[in-house]
Amino acid sequence: MAKIDLEINIGKLISKGAEANIYIGKFLGYKAIFKKRTPKPYRNLKFDLNLRVRRTINEAKMLHYARREGIPVPTLFYFDIKETLIVMEFIEGSLLSLTIKDLSINVLKEMFLRAGEIMAKLHSNQIVHGDFTTSNIINTGKELVVIDFGLSKKSPELEEHAIDMHLLLRSLESTHYNIVDYVRDYIIEGYGNIIGVNYSKKVYERMLEIRRRGRYVKERRKKV
Amino acid sequence: MANADIRNLLQQEESGVRKPSFKWYKTMASKKIIILGIESTAHTFGCGIVDEYGSILADTRAVYVPEKGGIHPREAAQHHSTYGPKVVKEALLKANISMRDISAIAIALGPGLGPCLRSGATIARALAVYFSKPLIPVNHAVAHIEIGKKLTGAKDPLIVYVSGGNTIIAAFSGGRYRVFGETLDIALGNCLDVFAREIGLAPPYIVEGLHVVDKCAEKGEEIIDLPYVVKGEDLSYSGLLTAALRKAKEPGVKLEDLCLSFRENAYNMLVEAAERALAHTKKKEVLLTGGVGASPILQEKLRLMVREHNAELYITPKKYMGDNGVMVAWTGVLLYKSGITVNVKESFIKQRWRLDEVDIPWQK
Numbered sequence: 001m002a003k004i005d006l007e008i009n010i011g012k013l014i015s016k017g018a019e020a021n022i023y024i025g026k027f028l029g030y031k032a033i034f035k036k037r038t039p040k041p042y043r044n045l046k047f048d049l050n051l052r053v054r055r056t057i058n059e060a061k062m063l064h065y066a067r068r069e070g071i072p073v074p075t076l077f078y079f080d081i082k083e084t085l086i087v088m089e090f091i092e093g094s095l096l097s098l099t100i101k102d103l104s105i106n107v108l109k110e111m112f113l114r115a116g117e118i119m120a121k122l123h124s125n126q127i128v129h130g131d132f133t134t135s136n137i138i139n140t141g142k143e144l145v146v147i148d149f150g151l152s153k154k155s156p157e158l159e160e161h162a163i164d165m166h167l168l169l170r171s172l173e174s175t176h177y178n179i180v181d182y183v184r185d186y187i188i189e190g191y192g193n194i195i196g197v198n199y200s201k202k203v204y205e206r207m208l209e210i211r212r213r214g215r216y217v218k219e220r221r222k223k224v
Numbered sequence: 225m226a227n228a229d230i231r232n233l234l235q236q237e238e239s240g241v242r243k244p245s246f247k248w249y250k251t252m253a254s255k256k257i258i259i260l261g262i263e264s265t266a267h268t269f270g271c272g273i274v275d276e277y278g279s280i281l282a283d284t285r286a287v288y289v290p291e292k293g294g295i296h297p298r299e300a301a302q303h304h305s306t307y308g309p310k311v312v313k314e315a316l317l318k319a320n321i322s323m324r325d326i327s328a329i330a331i332a333l334g335p336g337l338g339p340c341l342r343s344g345a346t347i348a349r350a351l352a353v354y355f356s357k358p359l360i361p362v363n364h365a366v367a368h369i370e371i372g373k374k375l376t377g378a379k380d381p382l383i384v385y386v387s388g389g390n391t392i393i394a395a396f397s398g399g400r401y402r403v404f405g406e407t408l409d410i411a412l413g414n415c416l417d418v419f420a421r422e423i424g425l426a427p428p429y430i431v432e433g434l435h436v437v438d439k440c441a442e443k444g445e446e447i448i449d450l451p452y453v454v455k456g457e458d459l460s461y462s463g464l465l466t467a468a469l470r471k472a473k474e475p476g477v478k479l480e481d482l483c484l485s486f487r488e489n490a491y492n493m494l495v496e497a498a499e500r501a502l503a504h505t506k507k508k509e510v511l512l513t514g515g516v517g518a519s520p521i522l523q524e525k526l527r528l529m530v531r532e533h534n535a536e537l538y539i540t541p542k543k544y545m546g547d548n549g550v551m552v553a554w555t556g557v558l559l560y561k562s563g564i565t566v567n568v569k570e571s572f573i574k575q576r577w578r579l580d581e582v583d584i585p586w587q588k
Contacts (some may be wrong), residue, residue, distance in 0.1 A: 016532075018496065018499040018500040018502070018503040019500075040528075040529070041528040041532070042525035042528040043488065044447060044484070046446075046447045050449075051452065130455060131455075131456040133456060135504055151454060151455065151456070163408075163455055166458075167456040167458065170456070170458070171456070173402070173403075173580075174397070174402040174404045174580075175397075175504075177398055177402065213408065213409060
């Protein structure tokens with residue numbers, strides 16, 4: 001295959017996430033995010049490489065799927081399996097998790113309605129995000145953009161959809177425990193607007209069931 | 225007592241916790257607090273005696289070891305009822321004090337196995353009523369965390385609590401330990417033990433300080449593909465266990481390779497979830513506690529991960545990593561100082577008492 005020279009310019013490290021380093025730079029003149037999955041010293045070497053490659057391919061694929069279906073995600077520019085690198089569009093804005101405390105009640109409502117809608121759009125296209133938390137949503141001011149598809153997969157199953165819902169609510173319960181009771185209904189409402197109220201009820205029920213399955217959960221007894 | 229403390233007490237009164245008696249105020253002012261703690265949530269019946277500064281005056285235990293299979297709740301409970309009184313007596317003897325010197329009885333009311341909890345609670349209630357001592361309700365998970373913090377000096381850590389019955393990643397925030405991630409089905413310790421038992425490596429589960437799966441994995445070379453299930457910061461171990469047991473029956477699979485792959489999956493999942501939580505919370509300390517934390521392999525993996533995030537790893541001393549009475553007694557001290565006791569009549573056991581349901585008034 002002919003080698004293509006790409007004008008790539010990896011700039012400075014802006015964030016060190018749990019599984020990847022995020023750099024900001026230029027790709028063919030566009031401002032871009034470079035997500036590089038680095039080896040983890042605590043993992044067995046073969047295991048580590050396997051996991052990183054699999055996740056890189058997966059994330060690139062899912063970003064592409066989501067984009068194709070018109071879901072607000074960063075555009076995939078380029079990916080390199082050998083380098084376990086993904087290059088994507090830079091999204092101007094701030095993480096929802098960081099700005100939540102400055103938002104007014106009305107804006108909060110809008111935000112979480114929208115978050116629910118985006119989740120429903122992903123699910124109606126059989127995409128499960130796998131880590132749908134406020135730390136993975138960028139608020140651009142006009143729109144919410146979902147990032148980090150490292151744990152995502154294709155699945156039409158109710159169970160997986162319910163886990164996405166569980167993760168979003170769990171992240172709110174642990175980090176934004178003071179607003180969770182207020183926004184919970186809006187998330188469900190937004191979700192139902194897109195995917196249908198019946199299905200959203202089913203997802204919520206299943207989510208409660210998943211929680212009941214865990215150890216030491218109070219709710220479990222009621223049903224038995 | 226400072227005004228703020230009294231205000232705290234009034235608030236607790238409203239929330240249904242028993243109002244501290246005059247006697248309580250009197251003891252608080254005059255005598256050194258000494259708490260006797262009883263732990264009986266699973267296989268260990270433990271009794272600990274601790275004073276208000278955290279000096280351990282006594283630590284006695286009796287551990288139920290099943291002849292085959294896992295813990296049978298009823299048999300474990302019978303074990304606790306049989307050996308419990310002896311363990312308590314021994315603790316008093318060791319501390320060289322009488323029941324008169326004890327300020328209050330702390331009891332782990334949950335989470336855990338119902339029958340086991342019941343036999344421990346019965347002993348604690350009897351002691352409390354007979355010697356007219358206040359009874360302090362302690363959450364087992366909080367106890368694991370508090371003893372870890374006390375013994376390692378960690379101030380505000382991300383907590384990785386892994387044992388036979390729990391796999392929780394939590395951190396303090398807004399008056400409670402908030403759960404950032406946990407297992408959605410079985411616990412890590414449970415997963416390891418069942419695997420070891422089913423493939424014929426155990427019992428005994430621990431050989432020369434290593435879990436038999438860790439030991440067997442030392443000779444492994446190849447990585448076999450097994451489910452790796454991290455969902456955000458949550459984990460799921462049941463699929464891994466089923467797949468690994470199925471693989472064990474396949475011809476041509478080397479047991480050592482399987483153990484290595486199984487262990488890598490199981491531990492790496494936990495470390496990754498912890499890493500996600502660490503990146504999310506930006507804490508500078510990580511505290512490892514719970515029985516599975518004794519694994520040197522897991523400790524090493526966590527240490528390597530924590531170093532990358534410029535944080536520090538605190539490991540609870542091995543002796544107090546597993547279930548023990550001392551952790552209950554120490555948490556009892558903290559609760560007692562905050563004025564939290566429970567009426568014997570209302571001291572129900574709570575098999576499913578979640579970590580994030582407990583108010584932690586002593587930490588800011």
